[in-house]
């Protein structure tokens with residue numbers, strides 16, 4: 001029977017989190033069977049994008065990773081905390097915002113995978129989408145992989161937990177192809193290729209609503225751990241108020257026999273039962289963008305995290321500049337939407353096409369190139385007032401040249417097509 005520990009964090013500081021992580025691992029039998037002396041142990045936090053605040057529930061807290069690294073060292077392992085942020089996002093900026101730099105100062109390895117040598121990792125026979133994955137040598141060399149997600153909602157997959165978190169171990173081009181070719185089975189392919197041995201959930205501060213970045217923090221004060229990632233995701237999702245059968249990554253992983261999703265067959269041990277801590281998280285789909293006027297957001301299912309985040313970031317930027325009124329009546333499109341699905345009201349002057357996946361629609365609206373584009377350029381396309389926005393963003397590093405290209409004629413736009421990572 002699969003085992004998941006559920007531990008309360010008695011004190012929300014470095015020491016309190018260390019003790020909770022240690023207890024969570026003790027309950028599942030420790031890590032002696034996973035970590036042998038000399039093993040390279042890759043600890044993979046969720047550092048998807050720059051959070052509004054490190055306590056917003058968007059990224060894994062360094063305290064959890066440090067606790068795991070210390071426990072790995074106790075067993076003679078060589079821990080390395082490694083991650084690559086979402087496509088188009090500078091991981092170092094997220095490391096900085098998450099205050100992981102202090103771990104480096106204390107001698108811990110914190111690695112931005114995007115700066116390390118790449119490689120291809122084969123997916124075993126039985127793959128559904130990918131026969132190989134673009135990744136990094138460090139990931140391939142790791143003897144042990146530990147997924148350390150933060151517990152939060154997600155606009156495409158309902159929740160993002162230990163299995164989806166592993167997307168941080170593939171390169172940007174592969175991340176994008178996941179969204180194009182099959183995210184759900186792709187994540188299960190990833191599981192079969194990397195064979196993570198353990199997950200530890202940072203459920204100290206979670207996130208609901210507009211996850212995975214702009215949701216609302218939910219303090220839960222919990223740590224979960226399991227050697228069965230499917231079971232952990234099933235329990236984590238249940239705590240957030242989801243039936244495991246409604247979380248498709250969990251369903252697909254269980255169907256391929258790589259873990260247990262049936263809560264009747266999973267032992268939960270620790271400080272509480274699921275029922276004692278369960279709380280219905282607000283779904284991403286239930287989020288209302290307060291103060292934003294009516295507009296049509298058309299996110300094709302093939303739109304990957306890069307453009308989804310760009311669009312939401314741009315809306316946040318518009319709000320912060322009190323320019324959200326410009327959205328009224330607009331159609332904002334991202335992903336490879338079929339032209340036939342553009343509604344009759346979508347005219348050239350009121351339609352914003354975000355990212356190169358919309359290039360085939362370029363004649364149908366204002367096309368913002370990039371893969372993904374910087375949200376500043378989306379803001380400018382929405383507002384359509386070049387001078388005003390240029391002044392507002394005049395201090396944004398490196399923004400000016402490219403922004404002019406975005407709003408100029410079609411030939412100029414072509415110049416930046418090389419930024420595509422496909």
Ligand code: SF4
Nearest residue numbers: 304306307355356357
């Ligand atoms: S243009 Fe956007 S949706 Fe398309 S692959 Fe690039 S980031 Fe993803």
